[in-house]
Amino acid sequence: MQSRKKILVVTENNTCNRGIHGIIGAMDGSLTGLARRRLSPVLARRLREEPAIVLNGPRTVGKSTLLGELAGSLGRVVIDCDDPATRAAVRNDPGRFVAGPDPVLIDEYQHVPELLDAIKAELNQDLRPGRYVLAGSTRYSTLPQAGQTLTGRVDILDVLPLAQTEIDGSAGDPLVHHLLDGADPVDAMTRSMTTRDEYARRITSGGMPVALRRPLGRSRSRWFANYLNLVVDRDVIELSRVRQREMLPRLLSVLAARSGQVLNIAAVAEAVGMEKSSAENYTRLLEAVFLIQRLPAWGTTLGSRVARMPKVHLVDAGVMAWLLGLTPEKIATNDPSTLTEYGHLVETFAVGEVLKQASWWDGPVAVGHFRTSTAEEVDLVLERDDGSVIAFEIKAGTRVDVADLTGIRALRSRLGTRLAAAVVLYTGHLAYAHEEGTAVLPLDALWTPQP
Template sequence: MTVLDQRLSEEPAVVLNGPRTVGKSTLLHRLADRLGRSVIDCDDPATRAAVRSDPGRFAGGPSPVLIDEYQHVPELLDAIKAELNRDLSPGRYVLAGSTRYATVPQAGQALTGRVDLMDVLPLSQAEIDGQAGDFLVHRLLGDEGMPSGSTPSVTSRDEYARRITSGGMPVALRRPPGKSRSRWFANYVELVIDRDVVELSRVRQREMLPRLLSVLAARSGQVLNVAATAEAVGMEKTSAENYIRLLEAVFLVQRLPAWGTTLGSRVTRQPKSHLVDAGVMAWLTGLTPEKIAKNDPSTLTEYGHLVETFAVGEILKQVSWWDGPVSVGHFRTAAAEEVDLVLERDDGAVIAFEIKAGTRVARSDLAGIRALRERIGDRLIASVVLYTGALTFTYEDGTVVMPLDALWTNQP
C-alpha cells in the first residue's frame, strides 16, 4: 500500500489500471477498510445505473472517493473534473479500471494533468514467492551496481517451464495445472472479449477477435507486422489495426515501441507486440511443461518467444514499481541485430536486456548489444543477458550473463 499512499499524498486522483482479476478491487477494498470508506462498484448493474443517472452525487463524497470499474460510466470523469475544478487537494479520488485509461471515452479531455496512472499488472514471480527487497531492475535503475551472482542458480529447466507457462493471473494460479486452469483461461478470454471489448466499441466481427488474439500470441515477442497479421486472420489491415488496439485497451496485448529511432535510418521503427500475461500466451499457443520437455524443435522455437514475453513482463512489472520516469522499447537494426528490451532513465542512461531461452550464451548472441553500444557509447550503463543456465559471468565488453531467476531472487 505504500506506493499508493505516496501517490495519494501528492496527486488529486489516482487510477489503478490493469487487466481483470489481477487485484485492483482487492487493493481498493483494503484501502476502503483502512480509511472507513465504501467502494462504488460500477461493475454491479444496479450501482452502475444509479451512478449513470446522477454522476455528480457519487463524485462528491468525502475524500478519497473510491470507484471500481469506473470505465462503465465514463460520465463520472466529467463530474470528477467539475469537483477538481473547485478543489485540487491531493487524495480526492482513487479509480480502478480494467480498460486502459486513455481509451475510455471522455478520459482524454476530462482529467488531463490531474490524474496519476498506476499499473496493476499480473503477479510477478517475486510476489508469487513472497519475496521483497532490492531486485535487479531497481538496482540497475538506481546505479547500485550488478549483484555478484556468486551463488549458482538452482532453478531447473522444468521449474522455469512451470513458472513461465503458469503466468501471473492470481485466480489461474489458484487452480491446479491442467484442465481446471485451462478452463479458467478460456473463460477469462471470453469474458474480456464479450464484456470489455464489446463495451468499448461496436465490433462487427466479434468472432474474429479470438482468432486475432491467437495469431498475436503465436507472434508474441516479434516485430508487429499488421498487414501479415491481418492476412493470417483473413481481415482487412485497417480492421486488424483497430481490433489490435481494442485488445491492447483491455490488457490482453501490449506494444513495445521501437527505441532509438533517432539513431539512424537503419534502426527499425516498428513496435514489437507481447501478450500481457505469459500464462494466457501459453494457453493460447498450447505450450505446457510436458510439451516443452519433449524438446521438439518447433516447440522450442515457440518456447523461446514465450520466455522473452515472460521476461519482458517481469522487467516491466519492476519498472512500474519504480518511482521515476523510465522509457521502454526494443532496439533492432536493418541487419536484424536486436536488443529485446531497452530501458532509458530521464537522465539519458540506458540499460539493455537480451533474453535467451537456452542454457548457453555465445558471443554471437551479443550482436545487438554491440550494435547499440556503437551508437550510444557511454550512455549504455548496463547490458544484461538473461538465460536459463545456472552461472553468472561477464564478457570483456562488460555485458553480464545472468540466470533468468535473478529477476526475482535477491542476490548480494
C-alpha cells in the same frame, strides 16, 4: 446502498486477499497463503502527492483488492460500477458520487465515463492530493473522454499480473530496482539452482492470480478459456460494436504466436483473413483490455537505420502458453517447433517480469525495444529520466554465445557511456561477466532476493 457496499467491500477484500495474493506452496506450484502487492506502498505515496490516481490493468489481477485494502484502512467505501444497480445510480447522478469525503474510491469506472467530467469539475475547484482513486480494466488512454478530461491531473499506475517475487513472497528490492538505482549488475551475480522443468512450470503458469490458485491441468485450462470469453464478450464488446466477434479469438491466437516479434499488421491481417484496417482496429481493442501490449521502438533518434515498428507481447505469459498449447510436458519433448514457440514465450515472460518491477519504481522509466535495419536487436530497453539506459537481451537457451551480444554491441556503439548496464538473461546456471561489462545472469535473478 453505500452501507450495503461497505459490507460487500469487506467480504470481497477478505476473499480476494486469499485469491489475489499468495506464495507458492502446493507441489504443483499453485498459490497458497498471503503476500503483499509491491504496488501497495507506491499507491500510498502517490496518494499523498496526486489529486487523482487510476489503477489500470487486466481483469482479476487485484485492482479491486487494492481498493478494498485502501477502503478498509481509511474507513471509506468503494463505489463498484461493475454492479448494475450501482452503475445505474452513478450514471443518473455522477456529481453526487464524486463529491464524497476524500479519497473517493471507484471501481471499474470505465462503465460510467461521465464520471470523468464530474471529477474534472471537482478538481477545477480543489486540486489537493488524495481526492480520487479509480480502478479500471480498460486502458485509460483508450476511453473517449480520457484524452481531454483529466490530462495533467491524473497519475496512472499499472496493476499487472503477479510478478514472481510476489508469488514467492520474496523480500527486498528486485533486480530491476537495483539496476535503476545505478548498481553494477555484477553485484547481482549468483549461481542458479532453478531447473529447466521449474522454469517451464513458472513461465507457462504466468501471473493471473485466480488461475494460479487452480491446479495445473484441466481446471486451470478451463479458467483461461472462460477468462478470455469473459473479456471478449463483456469488455471488448462494451468498447466497440464489433461486427465479427468470432474473429477476435482467432486474431488473439495469431498475435500470441507472434508475441515477442515485430508487429506487422498486414501479415497478421493476412493470417487471420481480415482487412488490414479491421485487423488494426481489433488489435487496438485487444490492447485496450490488456490482453496484448505494444512495446514501442526505442532509439529512433539514434540514426536512420534504427527500426520504428513496435513489438507485440501478450500481457500474461500464462494466457499466451494456453493459447499456444504449451505445457511443461510438451516443452520437455524438445520438439523443434515447440522450442521455437517456447523461445518467444520466454521472452514475453521475461519482458513482463521486468516491466512489472519497473511499474513499482517511483520515477519515470521509458521502455521499448531496439532494432536496426540489419536485425541487430535488444529485446528490452529501459531509459531513466536522466537519459541513462539499461539493456536486456533474453535467451531461452542455457548458453550465451558471442553472436548473442550483437544487439548490445550495436546499442553501446551508439550510446557510449549512456548505456549504464547491459544484461543477458538466460536459463543456464552460471552468472558471469561477458565482454565490455555485459552481465550474463540466470533468468531467476529477476525473482531471487538481491544482496
